[in-house]
Amino acid sequence: MAKYVVKRVIAALLSLLCLITIVFFLVRLMPGDPFTSVKLTKEVAANMKSYYGFDKPLLLQYATYLGNLFQGNFGYSMKYTNKTVNYIIGQTFPFSADLGIRALVLAISFGLVLGIIAARNRGKKLDFICVLIAIIGTSIPDFIMGAVLQYFFGIKWGLLPVAKYLGFEYTILPATALAFYTLTSVSRVMRASMLEVVQQDYIKTARSKGLTDFRITWKHQIRNAITPVMTIMGPTVAAVLTGTFVIESIFAIPGMGKYYVESINNNDYAMILGMTVFYGMFLVTCNLIVDILYGVADPRVRIGKR
Amino acid sequence: MAENENLLELKNIVYSFHTYGGDVKAVRDVSFNVRKGEILGIVGESGCGKSVTAQCILRLNPEPPGFFSGGEILYKGQDILKMSKKEIRKIRGGEIGFVFQDPMTSLNPTMRVGAQIEEVFVGREGYSKAEVKKKALEIMKLVGINDTEKRYRQYPHELSGGMKQRIMIAIALVSRPSLIICDEPTTSLDVTIEAQILDLLMELREKLGTSIIMITHDLGVIARLCDRVVVMYGGKIVERGTVQELFYETAHPYTQGLMDSIAKLDTEKGTKLKPIEGTPPDLFSPPVGCPFAARCDYCMDICNEELPQSYRISKEHRTSCWLQHELAPQTEFKRELYKEGDVK
Amino acid sequence: MGEYNKEKFVIKGKSISGMESIHRPSLSFWQDAWRRLRKNKAAFIGLCIIVLYALLAIFAPMLSRYGFSSMDTSAMHATPSAAHWLGCDATGRDQWVRVWMGARVSLTIGLFSAVINMCVGSVLGGLCGYYGGRLDMIMMRVIDILYGIPSLIITILVMIVLGKGVTCLIVAMCIVGWIGSCRFVRGEVYRLKEQDFVMAAKVLGIPDFIIIVRHIIPNIIGLLVTNLCMAIPGAIFQEAFLSYIGLGIAPPNCSWGILAKEGIQYLRIHPHEIIWPAFFICTTMLALNLLGDGLRDAVDPKLRGTE
Numbered sequence: 001m002a003k004y005v006v007k008r009v010i011a012a013l014l015s016l017l018c019l020i021t022i023v024f025f026l027v028r029l030m031p032g033d034p035f036t037s038v039k040l041t042k043e044v045a046a047n048m049k050s051y052y053g054f055d056k057p058l059l060l061q062y063a064t065y066l067g068n069l070f071q072g073n074f075g076y077s078m079k080y081t082n083k084t085v086n087y088i089i090g091q092t093f094p095f096s097a098d099l100g101i102r103a104l105v106l107a108i109s110f111g112l113v114l115g116i117i118a119a120r121n122r123g124k125k126l127d128f129i130c131v132l133i134a135i136i137g138t139s140i141p142d143f144i145m146g147a148v149l150q151y152f153f154g155i156k157w158g159l160l161p162v163a164k165y166l167g168f169e170y171t172i173l174p175a176t177a178l179a180f181y182t183l184t185s186v187s188r189v190m191r192a193s194m195l196e197v198v199q200q201d202y203i204k205t206a207r208s209k210g211l212t213d214f215r216i217t218w219k220h221q222i223r224n225a226i227t228p229v230m231t232i233m234g235p236t237v238a239a240v241l242t243g244t245f246v247i248e249s250i251f252a253i254p255g256m257g258k259y260y261v262e263s264i265n266n267n268d269y270a271m272i273l274g275m276t277v278f279y280g281m282f283l284v285t286c287n288l289i290v291d292i293l294y295g296v297a298d299p300r301v302r303i304g305k306r
Numbered sequence: 307m308a309e310n311e312n313l314l315e316l317k318n319i320v321y322s323f324h325t326y327g328g329d330v331k332a333v334r335d336v337s338f339n340v341r342k343g344e345i346l347g348i349v350g351e352s353g354c355g356k357s358v359t360a361q362c363i364l365r366l367n368p369e370p371p372g373f374f375s376g377g378e379i380l381y382k383g384q385d386i387l388k389m390s391k392k393e394i395r396k397i398r399g400g401e402i403g404f405v406f407q408d409p410m411t412s413l414n415p416t417m418r419v420g421a422q423i424e425e426v427f428v429g430r431e432g433y434s435k436a437e438v439k440k441k442a443l444e445i446m447k448l449v450g451i452n453d454t455e456k457r458y459r460q461y462p463h464e465l466s467g468g469m470k471q472r473i474m475i476a477i478a479l480v481s482r483p484s485l486i487i488c489d490e491p492t493t494s495l496d497v498t499i500e501a502q503i504l505d506l507l508m509e510l511r512e513k514l515g516t517s518i519i520m521i522t523h524d525l526g527v528i529a530r531l532c533d534r535v536v537v538m539y540g541g542k543i544v545e546r547g548t549v550q551e552l553f554y555e556t557a558h559p560y561t562q563g564l565m566d567s568i569a570k571l572d573t574e575k576g577t578k579l580k581p582i583e584g585t586p587p588d589l590f591s592p593p594v595g596c597p598f599a600a601r602c603d604y605c606m607d608i609c610n611e612e613l614p615q616s617y618r619i620s621k622e623h624r625t626s627c628w629l630q631h632e633l634a635p636q637t638e639f640k641r642e643l644y645k646e647g648d649v650k
Numbered sequence: 651m652g653e654y655n656k657e658k659f660v661i662k663g664k665s666i667s668g669m670e671s672i673h674r675p676s677l678s679f680w681q682d683a684w685r686r687l688r689k690n691k692a693a694f695i696g697l698c699i700i701v702l703y704a705l706l707a708i709f710a711p712m713l714s715r716y717g718f719s720s721m722d723t724s725a726m727h728a729t730p731s732a733a734h735w736l737g738c739d740a741t742g743r744d745q746w747v748r749v750w751m752g753a754r755v756s757l758t759i760g761l762f763s764a765v766i767n768m769c770v771g772s773v774l775g776g777l778c779g780y781y782g783g784r785l786d787m788i789m790m791r792v793i794d795i796l797y798g799i800p801s802l803i804i805t806i807l808v809m810i811v812l813g814k815g816v817t818c819l820i821v822a823m824c825i826v827g828w829i830g831s832c833r834f835v836r837g838e839v840y841r842l843k844e845q846d847f848v849m850a851a852k853v854l855g856i857p858d859f860i861i862i863v864r865h866i867i868p869n870i871i872g873l874l875v876t877n878l879c880m881a882i883p884g885a886i887f888q889e890a891f892l893s894y895i896g897l898g899i900a901p902p903n904c905s906w907g908i909l910a911k912e913g914i915q916y917l918r919i920h921p922h923e924i925i926w927p928a929f930f931i932c933t934t935m936l937a938l939n940l941l942g943d944g945l946r947d948a949v950d951p952k953l954r955g956t957e
Binding site: 583584600601602603604605606607608611628631633634635637 | 654656657658659660661662663664
């Protein structure tokens with residue numbers, strides 16, 4: 001197990017380094033820079049460039065940047081003067097994290113339940129309904145889901161607040177909109193996996209032991225069916241995260257996704273760079289955790305047999 | 307008489323599966339019995355219905371698509387087919403154990419083997435946790451596993467194939483059932499391991515007095531292990547009897563064919579083995595007459611027209627073959643029929 | 651007992667000649683897949699919807715009297731009517747034409763990026779899986795590391811560098827998109843290579859090229875088609891997302907993502923501007939997903955010959 005964890009951690013670190021490098025050089029390639037958009041004299045622009053270190057050789061900039069990152073410093077914003085990326089992340093990330101976690105919990109719990117119900121009632125009406133919900137859910141992009149929920153529950157029926165993020169009732173619509181797509185993909189994977197497991201010989205063994213259906217489903221079927229679901233947890237976290245970009249702007253939530261989209265439109269290099277690296281680190285860490293959990297859940301993975 | 311008492315009795319079992327092409331009649335009117343303490347062999351080619359028969363005793367076939375359309379399965383005088391789910395659960399694992407063909411896939415990969423053995427006691431009253439563990443360790447030792455405490459904590463992928471099959475047998479035996487059904491338990495194992503497992507089964511029968519139903523396609527296994535044999539073909543029983551009777555007084559061409567197709571020590575060098583040509587009948591539309599007719603060297607017109615009756619040759623020995631009919635020509639198979647016995 | 655005729659008891663011997671005949675009709679792989687796909691009503695409806703939308707995307711803008719970017723100040727925010735079937739947007743552009751212009755862009759991007767990803771991934775994955783060895787080792791290490799990088803972040807950055815436009819979108823989506831199909835194809839090819847029928851062909855001295863064409867490709871083509879069908883909605887999604895956050899297509903060109911983005915701004919007062927683009931996005935997704943599911947079941951060898 002220790003060997004497995006070490007291997008995963010090294011792979012994750014390499015991915016991260018690779019990501020940082022790509023991000024750094026791509027950002028230098030971007031068209032336009034923030035100093036041309038603002039009305040500045042050439043002198044001032046040159047001063048600012050040297051202030052931000054843009055006049056130094058690229059490799060040196062890269063080294064400085066890596067050093068800063070290593071100290072946990074994501075850099076400065078060029079649009080919001082004197083604000084560090086760290087400061088903005090600190091201000092906005094809690095909202096995004098709160099929203100994201102709510103959505104993830106919703107998506108995983110309901111997704112699993114839906115998948116299990118569908119598989120247990122294979123071929124019956126209940127299965128059909130679950131599959132229908134799942135396939136419709138996968139067909140609706142989250143910005144449309146957000147708009148639809150906002151329109152009906154917020155505007156038309158006035159049941160829930162339309163925007164801002166001030167309390168529990170404010171979280172319901174955005175979290176549901178964000179969770180819906182993920183929920184359906186979790187339920188599809190879980191259903192397929194449950195049906196796959198039910199055909200395995202060890203389920204027959206369990207039946208030959210005289211166990212109740214409930215115990216067979218719970219201890220043997222679900223336990224084994226859940227591992228494939230864990231493999232999609234990485235993409236799921238990524239999907240929720242990108243979902244926050246649009247959901248936060250629809251519901252006017254002052255989260256990180258909204259700022260990210262704004263800095264893209266503002267050509268705010270340092271901000272994009274800092275936030276991207278932060279997102280990258282976050283996702284790589286999530287993947288690492290999922291990988292390790294996967295190793296715990298399926299003993300065969302640890303020694304490389306699948 | 308006590309020794310001859312029936313533990314299990316199948317009466318006219320008919321079992322089919324629904325498929326898109328129609329119903330597959332996998333088991334057609336099969337009856338046999340298992341006595342206390344005996345080892346009964348069921349032998350036949352793949353697809354002859356022997357596994358389905360074995361699994362339908364514990365109703366392990368998926369239903370649907372499988373379904374019974376007739377018959378009785380009497381276990382200690384009670385009909386399993388009339389039992390509630392709860393009563394069947396008591397029989398499964400508690401009264402009848404089951405060993406599956408492929409130990410590689412028959413153990414839950416995410417559960418420690420100890421827990422898998424102990425699980426048999428879940429839902430059965432009157433055992434403390436410590437007692438259950440003691441029983442599990444005991445049975446592991448009995449099936450020939452050394453270092454039981456260590457193995458108890460291992461996962462199936464950490465064990466070899468033979469070891470896994472021993473665990474499967476331990477699972478089947480841990481509650482000391484009166485019958486275990488072994489569905490080709492050695493087919494996927496090496497020959498040396500196979501011998502060990504067969505010896506183990508014999509030994510367990512001696513020690514525990516358990517009855518065993520041994521399903522196999524290997525006559526060698528039958529000869530080594532069984533007291534009585536049932537030969538199945540095309541979902542029907544074609545011949546049955548004691549091992550001696552079957553091997554030395556063969557009364558059905560199919561049984562003879564099975565024996566001719568395996569190598570023996572005294573087979574002269576250079577003589578070719580004699581396979582049974584052709585393939586088993588498609589059970590979508592089984593032939594009207596004897597299922598073996600098309601592949602039988604001794605096929606007569608009557609064989610294609612009508613199912614043969616069951617002819618009784620001795621107390622145990624019966625066969626379903628037209629060659630036993632009084633009008634049939636004299637062949638190596640024709641036997642004198644049992645006198646007092648009724649011809650059904 | 652006396653009812654039997656003695657003539658019937660004459661030994662005739664076996665009659666195995668007709669035995670190998672198969673009682674059920676045999677179908678080729680594609681015939682069987684097509685039969686099952688047609689039987690799957692949902693998948694068939696999906697296929698019909700996709701064909702219909704593709705035809706509309708090609709012909710609807712040609713046949714309309716409105717241009718997709720011609721504004722009409724007298725028809726700002728017009729509700730659906732006989733003149734403007736789906737109404738007009740904020741600058742009086744006809745929504746019916748814009749929806750199908752958007753469909754052109756969205757469907758093109760979806761199809762192209764999915765096909766390119768699949769081709770690049772299959773070739774690389776196939777080579778790695780089939781030849782193995784050092785090339786495979788190195789490729790897999792690289793891919794493991796690349797796979798760990800969130801692909802969307804790279805796509806966003808590449809879009810920022812390249813600027814807006816259809817080609818840029820396809821390039822950006824393909825830069826990292828092939829990795830998934832590469833891993834998948836490598837795994838499948840590797841598994842097939844180990845199987846006995848490929849071994850048998852190798853032992854017979856059949857050249858690699860023929861083995862790949864005869865044995866490997868026919869065995870994975872079904873899965874590839876299914877994966878392709880599943881990848882298209884993903885790509886359409888991604889385009890919509892990128893356009894939505896302001897990175898996709900430059901106005902006045904439009905795609906479904908842009909239409910949704912513009913529509914959502916007027917959600918409160920002019921809901922029809924979001925409803926129709928949303929409807930077409932969702933039904934396309936639905937149709938592709940249904941078709942993908944149907945295809946998956948149709949080419950699944952485990953389900954062959956069943957209903």
